[in-house]
Amino acid sequence: MSESEPTPSDADHNATEQTDQTTEQAVEVPEPEEEETQVTSSGPADQVVEVAEEVDKSSNVVEPKDGGPKVVIITGANTGIGLVAAEMLAKDDYEVIMACRSEDKANQAVSEVQKKVPGAKVSFMKLDLNSLKSVRDFSDAYHATEKPLHVLCNNAGLTTGFSTKDRLETEDGFEMTFGVNHLGHFLLTHLLLDVMKKTAETCDEVRIVNTSSMLHDPEGPGGNRGRAAHLDFDNLMMDKPDTFDGMLAYRNSKLANCAFSVELAKRLKGSKITSNTLCPGFIPATGLGRNETQWAKIRMAVITPLLKLIGITRTVEHGGGMVHYVVTSPDWKGLTGKHSTDFKITDSSTESRDPEVGKKLWDMSADLVQYEAAKTL
Numbered sequence: 388m389s390e391s392e393p394t395p396s397d398a399d400h401n402a403t404e405q406t407d408q409t410t411e412q413a414v415e416v417p418e419p420e421e422e423e424t425q426v427t428s429s430g431p432a433d434q435v436v437e438v439a440e441e442v443d444k445s446s447n448v449v450e451p452k453d454g455g456p457k458v459v460i461i462t463g464a465n466t467g468i469g470l471v472a473a474e475m476l477a478k479d480d481y482e483v484i485m486a487c488r489s490e491d492k493a494n495q496a497v498s499e500v501q502k503k504v505p506g507a508k509v510s511f512m513k514l515d516l517n518s519l520k521s522v523r524d525f526s527d528a529y530h531a532t533e534k535p536l537h538v539l540c541n542n543a544g545l546t547t548g549f550s551t552k553d554r555l556e557t558e559d560g561f562e563m564t565f566g567v568n569h570l571g572h573f574l575l576t577h578l579l580l581d582v583m584k585k586t587a588e589t590c591d592e593v594r595i596v597n598t599s600s601m602l603h604d605p606e607g608p609g610g611n612r613g614r615a616a617h618l619d620f621d622n623l624m625m626d627k628p629d630t631f632d633g634m635l636a637y638r639n640s641k642l643a644n645c646a647f648s649v650e651l652a653k654r655l656k657g658s659k660i661t662s663n664t665l666c667p668g669f670i671p672a673t674g675l676g677r678n679e680t681q682w683a684k685i686r687m688a689v690i691t692p693l694l695k696l697i698g699i700t701r702t703v704e705h706g707g708g709m710v711h712y713v714v715t716s717p718d719w720k721g722l723t724g725k726h727s728t729d730f731k732i733t734d735s736s737t738e739s740r741d742p743e744v745g746k747k748l749w750d751m752s753a754d755l756v757q758y759e760a761a762k763t764l
């Protein structure tokens with residue numbers, strides 16, 4: 388990775404509380420990275436939404452039939468997992484649009500990819516998920532380019548600090564973790580659906596790939612310690628007195644990513660657009676933990692080598708590779724509403740696949756971002 392890559396002290400789980408959780412989680416994470424790709428779906432059959440049962444998995448399905456460029460938008464592509472994914476996809480001849488909030492950081496990232504991948508078609512477009520206006524401006528600007536869109540990677544994400552109790556808000560007054568990680572991407576996806584539908588007429592499949600986290604699942608590694616993810620529709624913004632918790636806000640936002648993806652998959656059935664989620668793995672070497680307290684960062688820096696030794700952590704290349712895998716692999720052809728972890732195909736949590744949860748989140752999100760059209764999809 389780049390010289391500017393965040394150090395392990397900026398790790399994902401570097402909250403004081405989470406450090407303890409991660410230590411305990413160590414015994415629960417089944418195995419280190421596997422090279423092999425397997426299909427291990429074991430979820431209830433009625434929850435698995437498939438576009439087609441018999442599919443030809445021999446080719447890259449998003450390949451445009453007219454031989455034009457394959458275009459991918461990656462949110463949060465200036466660093467971490469998104470940057471690695473951008474490099475990998477540029478190598479595969481995708482035209483990569485880095486949708487980022489900081490022009491300076493994004494331009495540096497563009498240069499970095501161009502240096503590593505000579506001839507890479509990569510560019511920056513401004514997107515700040517903290518602001519619904521910015522999301523709408525991005526969509527307008529993208530429509531103006533008249534480019535197709537073969538893949539949308541909703542990858543950007545933040546935590547305001549796992550161990551903090553300081554509740555922050557977006558420009559539109561949403562709790563920031565939920566607003567950026569879920570609501571911003573909810574609106575972005577809807578605003579770009581027309582372009583994706585049009586593009587689907589020119590290729591076998593268009594893919595929406597959402598970066599979630601294993602922490603969305605109370606039954607998964609790390610998800611069963613402390614306050615487990617759960618969408619409380621009476622307090623989605625965690626603004627009731629004494630309810631805000633940075634870790635819980637993050638877990639819930641990642642649960643919302645999965646519930647949205649599953650519901651979207653259902654609603655897009657038959658459209659040649661698929662929607663899936665992935666967990667990139669626990670990767671201390673990204674900037675996700677940047678808002679942690681100093682103390683939490685120190686604790687995480689101390690514990691990271693141990694976690695690495697026992698195979699709990701994953702590399703940024705693994706995380707970027709996970710995005711690349713769900714975007715490009717023929718294994719995913721015709722699959723929608725599914726989840727991936729460690730290069731396997733699986734299901735997201737039980738709650739994320741509950742149809743009532745999916746519908747309620749959908750309707751409430753449409754109201755919050757003031758996009759009524761979503762309700763008729």
Ligand SMILES: NC(=O)c1ccc[n+]([C@@H]2O[C@H](COP(=O)([O-])OP(=O)(O)OC[C@H]3O[C@@H](n4cnc5c(N)ncnc54)[C@H](OP(=O)(O)O)[C@@H]3O)[C@@H](O)[C@H]2O)c1
Pocket residue numbers: 399400462463464465466467468469486487488489492514515516517518542543544545567598599600601666667668669670671673674675676
């Ligand atoms: N690292 C892990 O252990 C881990 C585990 C599970 C899931 N994930 C998920 O992986 C995804 C990528 O995270 P990462 O680990 O690569 O962390 P990262 O290095 O901090 O990257 C996060 C990216 O999201 C961008 N972002 C944050 N707020 C934004 C906003 N308001 N508008 C637009 N972009 C924004 C950041 O931009 P700036 O650089 O400008 O802030 C950055 O490009 C996230 O969805 C995260 O939840 C990570």
